Amino acid sequence: MKPTIDVKYINPFLQSSMSIVKSVAGLDLTVGKPGKTDFFLNELTYAIQVGVVGEMKGQVVLGIQDDKAKQIASKMMFGMPVETLDEMASSALNELSNMIMGNTATLFSTLGILIDITPPMAVYGKDLQLKTDIEGIKVPLMVDGDVWITLYVCVYMDN
Helix, strand or coil: CCCCCCHHHCHHHHHHHHHHHHHHHCCCCEECCCEECCCEECCCEEEEEEEEEECEEEEEEEEEEHHHHHHHHHHHCCCCCCCCCCHHHHHHHHHHHHHHHHHHHHHHHHCCCCEEECCCEEEEECCEECCCCCCCEEEEEEECCEEEEEEEEEEEECC
16 A cells, blocks of 8 residues: 555645745745646656655655746746756756755744755656655646646655
């Protein structure tokens, strides 16, 4: 049986994602309907995976469709046009994941749960399927009903 996350631990991931994206990209994200994930990324997607270690273990993936990834990178680089997800744009997006997950670790520490994160690893492509031994929850983060980031949380508490 795959380990699963208790839904009460999802909020720090969501709070961090929303506050960090607001501060660095000026986007007011709202939370869409969460669900189990099959990890099929059919659209052209920039997906950033960050490992979680410590009292909680697993992976978190930020999936951002190509056009939205370019817009977020542009906003993070003070409006510089982003035509392709080159090294600079990728660096900005990877740093976004570091900021979100670092803030998440801080929020968990206030709950007495100590976690650390691994450096981000990104994949970029279409028709990707990710595999994990941990049951995943996906949560769309939206602006005006349009999905900007899909947050995939695949972690469990180490008992």
